[in-house]
Each structure stands twice: as structure tokens, then as C-alpha cells.
Amino acid sequence: MDRNSPPETPGRDSKSILVLSVECLKGSSKADEWTGDMLQTGDIVEEILIGSGSSSSSGSRSMRYQAPFKNGKSGVQKILHNSFKNKETSIVVRVRRGRDEFVELHACVVPESGYKNKYVLRSIDDPNYAVGFTDRSEADCFELQASRSSRIVSALQRAKLQDGYVAYPWEKRMKEVLNVPSSSSFLSILLLPKASDRVASRYNDLEDTLARANAWLYASQATGVPVVFMNIQTESLLTKISGETASSTVNAGSLSDLSNLANVSLYGFEDYHGVDIGVVRAVRLWYAPLCGEFAIEVKIEEDDTKLGFAISRTEEGFIYISSVMDGDENVPSTRSGLSNLYKEATSASRLLVVSRVSNQKVLPWMVSSTGAVRCFDTVSLSQKLSLHRHAKVPILIHVFLWDRTLPSPSAGNARIRSVSPPVMALPPEVQFTRQPSQNQIQPLPADMSDDGVVGNEAEIRLDRDTAGETSFRFHDFSLSNNWV
Secondary structure, three states, X not given: OOOOOOOOOOOOOOOOOEEEEXXXXXXXXXXXXXXXXXXXOOOEEEEEEEOOOOOOOOOOOOEEEEOOOOOHHHHHHHHHHHHHHOOOOEEEEEEEEOOOEEEEEEEEEEEXXXXXXXXXXXXXXOOOOEEEEEXXXXXXXXXXXXXXXXXXXXXXXXXOOOOOOOOOOHHHHHHHOOOEXXXXXXXXXXXXXXXXXOOOOOEOOHHHHHHHHHHHHHHHHHHOOOEEEEEEEEEEEEEEOOHHHHHHHHOOOOHHHHHHHHHOOEEEEEOOOOOEEEXXXXXXXXXEEOOOEEEEEEOOOOOOOOOOEEEEEOOOOOEEEEEEOOOOOOXXXXXXXXHHHHHHHHHOOOOEEEEEEOOEEOOOOEEOOOOXXXXXXXXXXXXXXXXXXXXXXXXXXXXXXXXXXXXXXXXXXOOEEEOOOHHHOOOHHHOOOOOOOOOOOOOOOOOOOOOOOOOOOOEEEEEEOOOOOOOEEEEEEOOOOEEO
């Protein structure tokens, strides 16, 4: 019989003949649910085989029942009840479609959920597929068999995707796959809006905060910090307000004032307790190192009296290696390869920015409402590095890279490893979000030659050349270094 065409109706009066028919109760989780091998609503039951030998021919413990079934559905339910009570739950159902097409289902007898002494059949191959029995006229069965295509479309429309939960080994993954165990590589700084009065009851608008974030990023790049812009977002911080600020912000809720809320840094509302709540809109700037982070292990020996490098801090709050000792091959900075990496950075007009010390981030993380940058103190950091030397404990330092070809350790005993896998490196087309204009300063590409010099003990500042180039020239101004 063609499964897509109506079955041929036998010559007898099929409307008056009651037969035992299949009723699908629960769909399958497999793609072959609607194939000819699965039972479908409207199939006519011809034979039921119950018992341990039901998978093949009848055996000593098998019981065979053939149509017509005495008392129809109720009689079959009694048969299923007795077999389940006797722990004979294996069953094979043979059904007919049309005149001469037969299909079998190997299943087990289980109680129907929510009913007493009522049983259904659950497929052995797919426990999600369940069928039951009902009494129908033979004509109704043929009509259902003929409407199989429309029922498939209806089932498709009713089908819903189910959600679920899956256990995930967070601790294990955070130790195995992260560059620094249990620490993210996402970098950001939060800029609070600048207060326009002493009591911080009014703030500059959102555009002012965005401009500060933009200026901080461009100034960092101009100084030689190898970072690129990734994203920017606003964050809402709740604060309690009162007085004139409360009345002016809470009452600004009419439709005519909604257009002004897009650029305000503070707006208010009144909760159901009558408390005036203010919302301060801060800006979070997301950025990333140009070519990822790089880990350097500085090992300490018994006769080391200095680490051989000095640290300083930029106005934007970044810690960087400001100078290294030359002419001494036995200092830790030279043995670890840090000196060579510092020289590569200065030759490429980059600062060797320290991003982590002992896996702890030492990057600026917030700009206060007064405009001050929250960052790490170089004095305390120098003291901690000196304690490493006194305790003979190796120092793990992470630095920002600016060139994918770096580093290439020249010291034979240098232990340097990259913590940024190649798949995490930024492609060239996303290093800058737009082309620099003449008045903007961008980092110098790695393949461009250096046209500056570095003072021995002076902090370096990079500025745009007056000729309109995109490269930088070094200008010296004296600031004390922190030698460790």
C-alpha cells in the first residue's frame, strides 16, 4: 500500500465493525517517529504476544492473543494488568494498515501515569515513545491512516523544544583552559560621571563620561600602551538622593522629558516606600592587549642583590617596566629575558606594560567621580617584588605584547611562555575600529622603524610628531623610577 495514499476499504461495512486501534500517547525523541516502522494512531491491532518468548515465536511462557479481542479495549486492559502483575511485561504488538501492510512494535507494559489499573506500552528502542489502545470503527481507522500526512504537519506545529540543565565542571575548566587559572582575560575600566558640585549631587552628562573614556583610551595608546578598543557600555548604579536633586529628578518623568534621559548621568524615581532613589549612569570601557599577554618567570638566586629592573606608572594608571640594568648578565631581569623584551618594546615605541604580578591583575580599574584613576601603587608593588627577592621566591610577571612574532628568548636559561594561544590573538582587521585621523594618535605598527631614543633614567612620554606622521617621538621629562 502506498503510505501517502488512502488505504483501500474492504468490501464489508467497515462503519459498523469495531476494532482495537492504536492511540499514540507520547512522541518519540528520534527522527524516525513518523516512519513506517513505528505505530501510529489509527493502526488496527491484529495480534498481541506477551511473555519472555514474545520477541520470536511463541514459547512455553508466551501468550498469544488475536483479533477480534473479547470486550475490546477493556478486555485488553485486563490482559495487560494480569501480565504486569505476573511480571511478564515484554510484549509484541502486530498491527495492520489497509489490507496487507503489517508493522510490529516491541515494547514493555507499564502503568499509565495518573491512572490505577490502566496500562500503556512503552517502546523498547525509545522509552519516550508510548502508545495505548482504544475502540474505533474500521472506517475511522482507515480515515486516520489516510490523514497521516496532515497529522504529521499538525504534529510539527505542536512540537516544542524542551529545555534542560547539564552539570558543568567549572572548577576543572577554569584551571585547564584559562590562560591564568581562575582569572579572566577580559579587561575593563569603569568611569563614574564627574561630579559637578562638591557634595556630588549633580553630575556631568553621559556624553562627558563617554568623552573621558575615549580620551583615556587614546592617551593610553599615545603613551605606548599596546591596547585596542573592544566595546563600551553604560552601567546603572543605585544611590540615595534627597532635597533639590530628588525633586528635580524624580519629577522629570513626563513624556516630554523622556528624550532628555538619553544623555543624563543621574535620574531618579520613587519606590513604593516613598524613598527617592537615584540612578547614576557610569561607563565601562572594555579593551584588550594588542597581541595578548605573556608570562615571564623571574627566578631568584642566592647571590642576587637586585632584580635589575625599575617600574613606573603612566598617568592613565598602567604599571610598566621603565628601565633595566645593562652590562650585567647575572641579574634576574637579564636571565629571565625581561631585559631583551624591554629593549624590543622601546625599539618599537611601546611600553612594556605589566598586567599581572603573581597572577593578580595590576591594571587600572576605575575612575572616580572626582576624575582620579584608581590604580596600583608603585611603591607597594616595588616592596612586594623586593620581598620576592629576599625570600628567594620566583616572580611570575605578565606583560602586554605588541607583536605576534615576539618574544624570542635569547638567554639559554630563560623560562618564558606565552599564555595567549594563537586562536585568541586579534586579527589585523579588528585591531583598530576605524582609521586614525590626523589629530588622533595610534600605536606604531611593529614593522615600522623606531625614530626615538630613550633616556637612561627618565620616564618616557610619546607624542605625535609635528610633521603629521602616525609614528611617535620620545620626549624626556624627569620622574623618579622605582628600582627593585
